[in-house]
Amino acid sequence: MSENHFELDARRMLCPMPVIKTQDRIKNLDPGDRLKVTCTDPGALIDIPSWCRIHGHAVLSTNTKDRIITIMIMVR
Amino acid sequence: MSRQQRKAVALISGGLDSMLAARVIKDQGIHVEGINFFTGFCVEGHTHAIRQKDRNKKKRNNALWVAEQVGIKLHIIDVIEEYKDIVLNPAHGYGKNLNPCLDCKIFMVNKAQAWAWMEENQFDFIITGEVVGQRPKSQRKETLPIIARESGAEDRLLRPLCAKNLTPTLPEREGWVNRDALFDFHGRNRKPQMALAEELGFSEYAQPAGGCCFLTDKTYSSKLADLWQSRGERNYELDDIMLLKVGRHIRPKPHYKLIISREDGENHYLSGYRNEFISLESKSCKGPLALLDGVPRDGDMEQAASIVARYGQGRDAQEVLVEIRMKDGSAQELKVKPLPPDEVVSSWHV
Ligand code: SF4
Numbered sequence: 291m292s293e294n295h296f297e298l299d300a301r302r303m304l305c306p307m308p309v310i311k312t313q314d315r316i317k318n319l320d321p322g323d324r325l326k327v328t329c330t331d332p333g334a335l336i337d338i339p340s341w342c343r344i345h346g347h348a349v350l351s352t353n354t355k356d357r358i359i360t361i362m363i364m365v366r
Numbered sequence: 367m368s369r370q371q372r373k374a375v376a377l378i379s380g381g382l383d384s385m386l387a388a389r390v391i392k393d394q395g396i397h398v399e400g401i402n403f404f405t406g407f408c409v410e411g412h413t414h415a416i417r418q419k420d421r422n423k424k425k426r427n428n429a430l431w432v433a434e435q436v437g438i439k440l441h442i443i444d445v446i447e448e449y450k451d452i453v454l455n456p457a458h459g460y461g462k463n464l465n466p467c468l469d470c471k472i473f474m475v476n477k478a479q480a481w482a483w484m485e486e487n488q489f490d491f492i493i494t495g496e497v498v499g500q501r502p503k504s505q506r507k508e509t510l511p512i513i514a515r516e517s518g519a520e521d522r523l524l525r526p527l528c529a530k531n532l533t534p535t536l537p538e539r540e541g542w543v544n545r546d547a548l549f550d551f552h553g554r555n556r557k558p559q560m561a562l563a564e565e566l567g568f569s570e571y572a573q574p575a576g577g578c579c580f581l582t583d584k585t586y587s588s589k590l591a592d593l594w595q596s597r598g599e600r601n602y603e604l605d606d607i608m609l610l611k612v613g614r615h616i617r618p619k620p621h622y623k624l625i626i627s628r629e630d631g632e633n634h635y636l637s638g639y640r641n642e643f644i645s646l647e648s649k650s651c652k653g654p655l656a657l658l659d660g661v662p663r664d665g666d667m668e669q670a671a672s673i674v675a676r677y678g679q680g681r682d683a684q685e686v687l688v689e690i691r692m693k694d695g696s697a698q699e700l701k702v703k704p705l706p707p708d709e710v711v712s713s714w715h716v
Pocket residue numbers: 465466467468470471504577578579580581582
């Protein structure tokens with residue numbers, strides 16, 4: 291299982307664009323890879339974990355600082 | 367999963383009907399996955415994300431939430447570019463406002479089909495939550511076959527909630543689904559759907575009033591029509607249609623419009639556009655941020671500044687200092703008298 295780290299900048303995008311970008315990015319990643327998504331729409335804090343749950347990916351952490359949200363995902 | 371198990375892709379809008387349709391078919395042992403299209407006009411969490419006063423409201427994406435409740439995967443597809451042609455040139459015309467519902471449905475079923483028949487997906491049929499007679503234009507008995515035909519899905523398009531009112535489709539004829547266990551809902555009465563929701567154990571669901579997108583909204587549609595008229599062409603970019611959801615839109619002259627924030631959340635959102643628009647903001651007292659859309663002519667800056675000052679805390683002051691910032695970051699300050707409320711002509715409000 292690979293364990294490469296990738297980043298996705300979805301700042302200033304409104305939902306569902308951060309989810310769509312996350313979905314499209316993960317399509318090209320391998321199980322074990324980690325994706326760090328940064329965004330500013332607070333809706334992403336609900337929607338990205340929801341999308342991960344239904345597709346079986348793991349959310350390792352979520353963090354909000356100065357309106358910037360960071361979500362760390364492990365692809366499964 | 368054996369190939370014997372049939373696969374259906376469900377159009378998920380996030381409302382109750384598509385939730386029920388997907389669940390009913392899943393309960394018949396079909397492998398169901400959801401698809402949702404983002405057109406840019408969807409009534410989702412945008413305004414909640416922008417407006418401070420809405421921040422306590424739920425910001426979830428209803429389509430994702432529905433997928434979780436039903437227990438299916440959901441694929442969200444960005445169709446912003448392709449959808450423009452539907453909004454700009456709907457072959458079947460508009461509904462009450464600028465909502466091209468019939469063309470929109472044909473487009474979405476067609477897109478779902480293109481996705482579903484792809485080699486790596488290999489789905490057998492498509493389901494929607496449509497109910498005969500529920501909507502005045504796009505869900506009449508005569509229009510449902512048009513959607514099936516013009517989308518190309520033909521008899522692989524199944525509407526589980528009203529299937530018994532329609533000609534049997536391929537999944538019914540082939541016995542992939544049991545027609546007897548489908549429904550005969552019709553008309554605008556929502557009670558059968560609510561009863562079915564209760565029976566299936568769904569106690570919470572979204573009930574969007576009017577429709578699933580901003581195009582059914584009268585005020586939003588008139589802002590879009592104004593945008594086209596002022597530009598002399600019917601076209602738009604994603605930022606244009608997002609900005610129509612934000613702030614007060616005031617057009618004092620045909621060649622320029624002000625987008626004036628109504629609260630802190632909108633101020634913050636509009637500030638992200640300061641490199642793309644001329645922006646105005648009161649400096650001598652607290653006031654809104656405004657974007658100027660258009661090319662101002664002689665005297666327009668003074669007029670725009672006095673309108674912006676009128677919406678700030680200095681509205682009753684003799685004079686307000688307003689900063690005008692150009693797209694390149696250079697700025698100048700103007701001292702203006704706030705426009706008295708009775709001089710903000712009602713026809714300026716878009
Ligand atoms: S309300 Fe909007 S999204 Fe729904 S069918 Fe009509 S145009 Fe399409």
